[in-house]
Amino acid sequence: MKIKAINAYWLRCPIPPGRQWRSDYGQLTHFDMTLVEVIDEEGLTGYGEAKAAVGATGACASIVTCIEQELAPQLIGQQAGHITALWDRVYNGSRYHYARDRGRVFPILGNRGTTLSALSGIDTALWDLKGKRLGVPVVELLGGACRDTMPCYASGGWADVGALGDQLNRYVDHGYGGVKMRVGVMDGSLHQTVARTEEARRALGPDVDLMVDAHGTFSVSEARRYARLTEDLGLYWFEEPVTSDNKAGTAEVRRGTTTPIAAGESEFTRFDFRDLITQNAVDVLQPDCAIVGGITEARRVAALAETYQLELAPHCWGSAFSFMAGVHLAFSSSSAHYIEHSLGGNPLLYDLVLEAPLVTDGRIQAPDRPGLGVEVDAAFLRKFKLQP
Numbered sequence: 001m002k003i004k005a006i007n008a009y010w011l012r013c014p015i016p017p018g019r020q021w022r023s024d025y026g027q028l029t030h031f032d033m034t035l036v037e038v039i040d041e042e043g044l045t046g047y048g049e050a051k052a053a054v055g056a057t058g059a060c061a062s063i064v065t066c067i068e069q070e071l072a073p074q075l076i077g078q079q080a081g082h083i084t085a086l087w088d089r090v091y092n093g094s095r096y097h098y099a100r101d102r103g104r105v106f107p108i109l110g111n112r113g114t115t116l117s118a119l120s121g122i123d124t125a126l127w128d129l130k131g132k133r134l135g136v137p138v139v140e141l142l143g144g145a146c147r148d149t150m151p152c153y154a155s156g157g158w159a160d161v162g163a164l165g166d167q168l169n170r171y172v173d174h175g176y177g178g179v180k181m182r183v184g185v186m187d188g189s190l191h192q193t194v195a196r197t198e199e200a201r202r203a204l205g206p207d208v209d210l211m212v213d214a215h216g217t218f219s220v221s222e223a224r225r226y227a228r229l230t231e232d233l234g235l236y237w238f239e240e241p242v243t244s245d246n247k248a249g250t251a252e253v254r255r256g257t258t259t260p261i262a263a264g265e266s267e268f269t270r271f272d273f274r275d276l277i278t279q280n281a282v283d284v285l286q287p288d289c290a291i292v293g294g295i296t297e298a299r300r301v302a303a304l305a306e307t308y309q310l311e312l313a314p315h316c317w318g319s320a321f322s323f324m325a326g327v328h329l330a331f332s333s334s335s336a337h338y339i340e341h342s343l344g345g346n347p348l349l350y351d352l353v354l355e356a357p358l359v360t361d362g363r364i365q366a367p368d369r370p371g372l373g374v375e376v377d378a379a380f381l382r383k384f385k386l387q388p
Contacts, residue, residue, distance in 0.1 A: 001044075001133065003080045006072035006122060007037040008050070010060035010386045011319075011352070015345040031348045033319045034060040035381070036067060036121030038129050040080050046129025047376060049322040050121030051290040052114075054266045056317075056346070060386075066118040075122070081133070083126045087296045090119045112268040116293055123294025124325050124372075131371035138325075138372055142299060142332035145366035150330060152359050153211060155317065156343035157181025161195050165203025171343055175361030178209035178236060178338055183226075184217035194229050201233045209338075211262070213239040220249040227257035237262040237284050237313075251281040262286055265315035269293050270300040277308050288315035289325035298329050305335040316340040319348035323357055324372040331366050339364055352380050 014030045034050040050067070052058030071090055078086055085100075092099040095106035108115065131138045139145050154171035157164065157180060164181065171179045181200055187193040200210055212235055218226060223241035239262040242249045254261040262284035267273055269292060276282045287301040298314065305312040312335040314326030323342075330336035341359050342349055350356040353374040357364070367373045 001040040001042060001080050003038060003076050003078055004041050004043075005037075005039040006067060006075060006125075007039075008064040008067040008118075008121070009035045009037070009381065010064050011035055011348065011381070011384045012386050013347045013351075013384045015347065031056045031319075031346060032058050032060055033348050034063045034067070034117075034121055035319070035321070035352075035376070036118075036125045038080065038122060038125040040129060040133070044129060044132055046125040046127070046132060046371060047321050047374075048121040048124030048126075048128060048294065048325070049290040049319050050117045050119075051288065051318060051322070052117065054288065054291065054315075054317075056344075062114050063118050063121070066114050067122065070115070071118055071122060080126060081130055083123065083130065083296055086126065087119065087123055087293065090115070090122075091293075116268045117291055120290050120292065120294040120297075123296050124289055124321065127295045127325075128321075128371040135370050137367040137369055138295065138328040139331045139367050142295075142328065145331040146334050146336075147331065147366065149363045149365050150336070150339050151177055151363055152339045152341035153178030153180055153209065154343045154362075155180045155340045157200070158186075161192070161199055164196055165199050168200055169203055172204065172208055175363070176341075177362055178211065179204065180211035180213055180239070180340070182215065183212045184214035186217070190222055190226060190229075193226060197230050197233060197235075206234065209236040210234075211236045211239060214241050216240040216243040216266075218242055220246070220252055223249075223253045224256045227253060227259050231257060231259055235259045239263065239284075239286070240265070247275055247279050247281050250276070251279045254281055254283070260284055260311070262311075262313060264288075264301075265291070265317075267292060269297055270304060273301045273304055277304060277310070282310065284311040284313050286313050286315045287329075288318070288322065289329065290318055290322040291315075295325050295329060298325070299332070302329060302333040302335065306333060310335065312336040313338055313340065317342055320350075320353040320357055320374045321372060323349055324367070324374055327357070327364060328367055328372065351377070353377060
């Protein structure tokens with residue numbers, strides 16, 4: 001079945017005041033996303049998400065323009081089921097035929113950034129469309145689920161000293177066996193960051209997995225000191241200790257600690273993850289399907305995790321579509337153990353779709369609905385769609 005149309009929409013949805021939070025990104029008052037829609041000749045529709053930023057906010061106008069004016073003309077009329085070939089066509093541009101014939105990449109100049117985010121949304125929508133066309137969940141197209149259920153970790157933890165323990169324990173009360181808190185420059189000082197982490201461990205006890213996420217805001221020396229001062233707390237992982245621009249620095253942090261290092265949410269393509277691995281920088285790979293190049297490229301990253309015996313933990317902070325893309329990816333890989341579940345106010349995860357992804361007692365079932373398993377609420381789309 002051929003592609004008839006590709007559309008993109010910038011959605012901006014306010015977060016209710018009581019559900020907002022503050023981090024190094026500032027006060028989060030709204031969520032943004034680019035919703036991508038691929039329609040085939042019979043009118044069947046697949047959906048995906050393309051991100052303008054790793055966090056919750058970001059102007060999506062350039063991604064909408066890229067999709068509708070640059071990528072869609074290349075793909076309309078092509079076979080919707082030929083997902084890998086379509087990915088290669090966009091990534092290699094006018095030299096696609098060389099890449100196809102010679103078995104290596106000839107990438108366009110925009111092989112990172114906006115174009116790859118735009119491709120991510122289209123690619124995920126194509127997987128959703130193919131699953132719907134065949135009547136099977138995407139995970140079946142990726143080889144099937146490796147397990148019946150998976151644990152989720154509660155992703156939140158912004159509270160200050162004195163309130164953080166109670167905040168994290170509220171997550172545990174809902175059945176989560178792992179929780180993640182934010183640390184780093186938002187705390188004002190390394191001493192304060194360590195104090196918050198110590199409070200978290202005291203409140204949770206030794207049996208709850210505790211992850212920390214610095215959003216890349218430490219210097220190398222600060223990250224090394226933090227890792228040393230918290231090593232006896234048994235952190236499950238230390239995420240994005242320094243900027244993703246400094247892979248050598250991330251490797252230096254890893255060499256100085258036994259705490260596992262996680263990274264990758266802002267990386268593009270398998271080649272960035274290859275560099276993280278070859279520099280011995282990480283223990284946990286965190287591709288985001290709305291950034292890395294869609295499900296196609298995220299599955300290649302999963303293969304690297306499986307090959308190098310690293311943990312796979314997809315970055316699932318976003319709308320229901322990038323969340324479910326990460327869920328299907330995680331279930332398809334023997335290297336995945338946890339799925340990230342946002343505990344912040346996120347209408348795009350819960351209200352954008354007719355039935356929100358269901359997490360019960362901290363666990364999620366293997367997907368069993370066709371495609372990604374979620375459908376757009378048309379009324380929500382009309383209400384929060386912006387004109388770029």
